[in-house]
Amino acid sequence: MRADKAHLWTSSKDFLGCDHVQVWLVAGDCFLIGLAPVLVHMSKGPDGKFPFHPVSINLLVEVAKTIFATVVLMLYQGTGRPGPPLYRSARAFVRDARHNQLLAIPAGLYAVNNYLKFAMQLFFKPTTAKMLGNLKILVIAVLMKWVLKRTFSVFQWEALLLLVAGITVNQLNYCNDGDMFSGVAIAYTLGSVTVPSLASVYNEFALKKHMDTSVHEQNFFLYFYGALFNLLGVLATMAFGGLSWTAIFHGHSKVTMLLVMNNALQGILSSFFFKYADTILKKYSSTVATIFTGIMSAALFGHSLTLNFAIGVTIVFISMHQFFAQGELARVHMLAPLI
């Protein structure tokens, strides 16, 4: 297993625990995440609803990512592995598909997660669903320990708890009551917290396991498998929902295409996070991006920043510093008895 090579980047960290690759990944995430709500808003019809079926968006996003990965593969040519590239022949394709078969697992889990996200909306208000989703951070950390054999100091665990707390404080608003916690709701909650966490961690595991394989080839198969699963989902929706192909793909426009591109690029960026950084940095990055979006929207559109936003941001930044600066200290602490 080449997972140890994946941590080479830690040696290039400066005092604050950052390195240049990570800065670019986070900056890209900020841009894409910031743009998303604008596009979502623009894509709504005059009645405030979406004129398109969300299932079609998921499929189009996977297809877009697959096309993107194919183009990049062709441009870069080398896959880092011997033999002709996967697009040269059916045999090369199958051979590479086998080599990357682990990626089918996260692809399938992500597809299941799309369904769960939709189902959670039936049980919970959007804000509550988001708050419950924050627990993914803790599940991810536990899974990273089991699957990737990562160890975290007690201060890093606390930092992750603080991240959950900080994000949740940010989401606290004045109407936090009334959501029902039935047995079914709890089951869906557990699923919607565990499935995407397992998907992300397994994704990171699979990408780092073959560190020598070109990330472009890995991306291709991740999205290819993803597109396959989503296509299955679309066909199932058509079969059980009695919708036609045209009904599912109705209502798209230039804006929805931009929405698809935005989601596709976020997915592609995620892969780079999982290969060259890790799932936890991805979580921190999304949080920073969301905070940045909130501040920009206050600055540009005059929305006021609430007290719990200020508190939440403070807690998140402290959490970040604690998490990334405590790895080295933890190791030093273990050496302390020798001093």
Next chain:
Amino acid sequence: MRADKAHLWTSSKDFLGCDHVQVWLVAGDCFLIGLAPVLVHMSKGPDGKFPFHPVSINLLVEVAKTIFATVVLMLYQGTGRPGPPLYRSARAFVRDARHNQLLAIPAGLYAVNNYLKFAMQLFFKPTTAKMLGNLKILVIAVLMKWVLKRTFSVFQWEALLLLVAGITVNQLNYCNDGDMFSGVAIAYTLGSVTVPSLASVYNEFALKKHMDTSVHEQNFFLYFYGALFNLLGVLATMAFGGLSWTAIFHGHSKVTMLLVMNNALQGILSSFFFKYADTILKKYSSTVATIFTGIMSAALFGHSLTLNFAIGVTIVFISMHQFFAQGELARVHMLAPLI
């Protein structure tokens, strides 16, 4: 200066950073702080208001503490200093009053603070006033650095920020709007945050400066000076407010006497905190006591615990662990380049 001896207690700390003296101090604080709201509630008249003048409570509390300290002094006899005890003759009293003259400063500041607390109620809702008061924690830390030459690691500073955040999150409720921040309000806010912080830190400084002097003698003078200042305040209120002596001391009962005792005991306990621990532990202790009270009230009276209470408690406990476990690590970190 004997402030360095005051930190002897750090060497008896166990893994979590606690030692037995501190545990008793915190337990005592929990009990007294938990009892206080019950007594306050019981002391209200049938119309929900207090039938007594708050100024009289302050004076009675100082007098009670002075009497208590005198009795203890007589019981323990030794003051740790040569010469007859202060109650033997006027000359001995004056000599000891001079030796402890530094304590007049915190006593005076506390008396001013009683007025500021009252004034803040005019500008802000009780919850907002409390939230602004949380900033005292940061002012105390800065003053400890300047006055007591304490150093804190960056993680300890962050832990204090988290303490403020956690307490504030706890106090967030659904009506956090509408308080005016005029120039006068800001001035009073700055005062009500700085004055008690300076009082507490100077108190700690004065008590630890003469570590060999009996804490009972120090307590006596702290409360004696406090009683003097409060008496001045009462006389001023009578002069300017046109109230008579009877009007000020009207409306007391057995319950108000218990309230006075409760406040007096809290004050006495504070002195022990300042002499044998420090101001920061006192702050954490009060916070833990408040949380404990909240949980007990939920358990005994069926009040529901809100989400922000749960989040606030989590943050406070993480803050506590971070603060008390990071002193040693900070020192180890400084040694790290030598490894």
